[in-house]
Amino acid sequence: MEIITIKKHVSEKDARNDDDIYHGSPDAEFMKMSHEVDKNPPETWKKYDVNTDQGVKKIIEMEYQELMNAKTHDEKITNIYHLSVALLRYWRINHE
Numbered sequence: 001m002e003i004i005t006i007k008k009h010v011s012e013k014d015a016r017n018d019d020d021i022y023h024g025s026p027d028a029e030f031m032k033m034s035h036e037v038d039k040n041p042p043e044t045w046k047k048y049d050v051n052t053d054q055g056v057k058k059i060i061e062m063e064y065q066e067l068m069n070a071k072t073h074d075e076k077i078t079n080i081y082h083l084s085v086a087l088l089r090y091w092r093i094n095h096e
Contacts, residue, residue: 030081030084033081034081034084034085034088037081037082037084037085038085038088038089041085042082044062045059050089051093052093053090053093053094056086056089056090056093057090059086059089060083060086060087060090063079063082063083063086064083066079066082066083067079067080067082067083
């Protein structure tokens with residue numbers, strides 16, 4: 001599988017927009033939503049220790065299963081964000 005990122009042309013006006021911290025990235029929506037999930041994790045995460053390798057691995061397993069069982073488009077998208085943030089947190093624990 002190959003991941004391709006397309007760079008969106010950013011107009012001079014948009015380039016001057018200090019509010020666009022993503023600089024016109026086509027992934028801006030994903031990054032914004034992931035940031036929101038990271039700041040406000042799902043209620044289901046509260047039963048796990050989010051500061052340990054084992055706790056975050058259990059969250060990853062749970063979110064993966066929820067994604068695999070998702071039926072609607074909205075359920076899939078929501079669980080993609082949740083799983084992505086769980087993986088980011090796992091990376092943070094193992095990166096430090």
